[in-house]
Each structure stands twice: as C-alpha cells, then as structure tokens.
Amino acid sequence: MHFTYVLKRENGDWYVGYTANLIARIKEHEVRWKSKVKLMYYEAYYSESLARNREKRLKYYGSAWRGLKRRLSA
Secondary structure, three states: OEEEEEEEEOOOOEEEEEEOOHHHHHHHHHHHHOOOEEEEEEEEEOOHHHHHHHHHHHHHOHHHHHHHHHHHHO
C-alpha cells in the first residue's frame, strides 16, 4: 500500500508527500523538522506510481492543491 499525504507543521506550513510507510514517514518529518506535525489528509493507493502521480498533481498544479486545501480548511 502506498500513500499520498498532507502534513501541517506547527508554524502553519503545509507539506505534501508520498510513502509506503505513513507512520514511519511522519516520524522522520518530526525528527528532521524538530517539531510536531499533524496529519491533515491521506489517500491510499495499491500502486506506487498512482501515489507519486497524485503527489505531483498536488505539488505542481495549483488548482488541485487549492481545491484540497479549501476542503481541509473548511
């Protein structure tokens, strides 16, 4: 199983990524950023390529990210 996820840092910054191990990846972010993060959203995929493509759409196409962020902020 592969995941596309959205994290929110304590300083209010958002982060989009993909991984095969969601819990371990969140812990890695917390260690690297030296702050707690909040898992705001995730999507599960059977294929790594589907998860990676979704991450790219969210990172590089503003309309996809704005639409998701609007739903998460409501």
